[in-house]
Amino acid sequence: MSLFLKNCWYAAAFSDEVSRKPLTRTLLDTPVVLYRKEDGTPVALLDRCPHRFAPLSTGTLVGDQIQCGYHGLRFDTAGRCVFNPHNDGKPLASANIESFHLFERYGLVWLWPGDPALADPALLPDFFFLEDEENFRVQTGSLHVKGNYQLVTDNLLDLTHAPYLHPGFAMPGVTVAQQLAATTTKVERIGQTVHYHRLRNGLPPNQATIDLFDFPVEPCETRTHMHWHAPALISFDNGTRFEHQSNLEGFWFPQAHCITPETETSCHYFFAAARNLKKDDPHIDEAIMNVLVTAFRDQDEPMIEAVQARMGATGDLDSLKPILLKTDTAPVMARRILKEMIAAENDATADAAVAAE
Ligand code: FES
Ligand SMILES: [Fe+2]
Numbered sequence: 099m100s101l102f103l104k105n106c107w108y109a110a111a112f113s114d115e116v117s118r119k120p121l122t123r124t125l126l127d128t129p130v131v132l133y134r135k136e137d138g139t140p141v142a143l144l145d146r147c148p149h150r151f152a153p154l155s156t157g158t159l160v161g162d163q164i165q166c167g168y169h170g171l172r173f174d175t176a177g178r179c180v181f182n183p184h185n186d187g188k189p190l191a192s193a194n195i196e197s198f199h200l201f202e203r204y205g206l207v208w209l210w211p212g213d214p215a216l217a218d219p220a221l222l223p224d225f226f227f228l229e230d231e232e233n234f235r236v237q238t239g240s241l242h243v244k245g246n247y248q249l250v251t252d253n254l255l256d257l258t259h260a261p262y263l264h265p266g267f268a269m270p271g272v273t274v275a276q277q278l279a280a281t282t283t284k285v286e287r288i289g290q291t292v293h294y295h296r297l298r299n300g301l302p303p304n305q306a307t308i309d310l311f312d313f314p315v316e317p318c319e320t321r322t323h324m325h326w327h328a329p330a331l332i333s334f335d336n337g338t339r340f341e342h343q344s345n346l347e348g349f350w351f352p353q354a355h356c357i358t359p360e361t362e363t364s365c366h367y368f369f370a371a372a373r374n375l376k377k378d379d380p381h382i383d384e385a386i387m388n389v390l391v392t393a394f395r396d397q398d399e400p401m402i403e404a405v406q407a408r409m410g411a412t413g414d415l416d417s418l419k420p421i422l423l424k425t426d427t428a429p430v431m432a433r434r435i436l437k438e439m440i441a442a443e444n445d446a447t448a449d450a451a452v453a454a455e
Contacts, residue, residue: 099444101328101413102126102359103436104212107357108220109368110200111207112238116140120164122155126211126358130198131155135162135399140197140207141175148179184210204354205238206368212443223325223333227352227372234352234372237387243399245406246413247365248433249355253398254332254355255294255324255428263397266389267304270315277301284332290435292326294428303338303349306389309376310382311349316340318348324403326432328439330357330365350374362413363406369394 100433108125111132115121120133129145133155141164145153146428152168159165165172171193172181179193200207204225210217227234243250253259260267261274268334269277277298284295298320303313322452335386339348341368359367371390376382409418415433422430 100440100447101362103440104213104443105210105216106212106329106439107201107208107210107331108211108218109331110142111205112240113140113202113205113207116207118159120155120157120159122153123366125209125366126359127361128211130209131164132207133159134165135175139175139338140200140202142200142207142209143173143175143177146195147171147193148195149334152337168382175300176345205236206356212305221327223327223331223354225354225370227331227350228354228370230372233346233374234350235383237379237383237390238368238369238373239387239390239394240369241367241395241399242360242364243367243402244364245402246363246409246412246415247359248415248436249402249405250355250357250365250367250368250398251326251330251332252415253402254334255292255326256425257296257322257431258425263401264393265394266306269302269304270308272301283425284430285431287431287435290328290439292324292428292432294324294326296322296324298322303433306385307338307349310385312340315351322351326426328429328432328436331355332357341430346374347351350367357371363409363411365396367399 110125110154111123115135116132118134120131122131130142130331132140132142132144143154145155147154147166149171150168152166154166154255156163157165157167160172163172170183171179173195174180177195177197179190181187182190189400199210199217201219205228228236261277280301281296281298286293300317302315303318307313308315318340320338320414321335325333334355336351336353337345337348339345353421356368358366373386419442
């Protein structure tokens with residue numbers, strides 16, 4: 099029985115992390131080696147030689163193949179052992195290893211750990227802003243979080259934590275109570291996706307937006323809409339605009355948040371943030387990265403890690419019977435959908451095993 103959903107996309111790495119130098123990364127409790135073929139196509143194989151379990155990532159590339167750094171078995175991009183130097187270079191089928199289906203888009207290499215026949219790029223969220231250079235400047239970053247990946251989803255799908263954990267996002271002269279009163283929230287499920295809409299009207303922009311873009315301290319509309327796709331991919335539509343402005347005329351700050359389990363209690367968190375204003379200003383690049391790093395690395399991450407530490411060795415929050423607040427609707431909905439999807443997948447796997455007996 100798998101803890102993780104298999105027939106779905108996981109961000110494995112940023113595209114620029116994968117090169118002709120093998121990269122090792124643990125994904126879904128599995129060591130994976132990533133590299134590029136000579137034509138640039140990315141490859142992912144199990145990072146464990148079946149002979150003495152050496153990490154293949156410490157080996158060398160021979161053309162498109164990877165050669166184990168211990169005793170020289172060589173594997174092709176499909177994981178077949180195509181060369182055994184200790185038997186006249188003959189292939190060794192019993193040494194074949196797992197290979198993983200990949201797809202590259204939005205500056206990320208996506209891994210599909212399940213049945214490759216089901217791998218469908220249309221299942222990715224529409225991160226259009228990562229491909230629109232005319233309107234957006236994109237900045238990326240990643241974190242290694244010592245917490246279950248769903249704790250990061252919880253964090254993003256319940257932004258009521260912002261006034262408490264992210265004081266830098268406060269609005270001048272506005273109390274938390276006023277902020278909550280000015281915010282309307284709507285949560286909806288569409289198929290197997292969750293949409294958490296938050297709209298705040300009649301209050302000034304937050305202080306960071308005022309400082310960065312010389313915005314007036316006047317009433318505006320701020321949206322923080324989260325669109326969740328299983329297992330942990332979130333398209334965040336964040337923006338501030340004044341009356342009669344379109345999204346592009348205001349400040350549009352859409353983001354991709356892609357969380358991939360490393361183990362049950364740790365994850366890789368890839369984020370990419372785009373902005374439409376002052377696109378060519380390196381000072382704004384630096385300031386935006388500071389805002390993101392402060393919020394995600396210095397505030398969210400330590401809290402998520404502290405939560406995981408209190409949970410102990412399990413990633414299963416539900417088993418610990420957390421109390422529920424009204425504001426938990428979106429994260430609970432996402433957790434339920436994911437749980438149903440994993441259960442359905444495990445049932446199908448069990449049925450197939452019985453049928454094969
Ligand atoms: S461990 Fe890889 S060839 Fe021996
Ligand atoms: Fe946060």
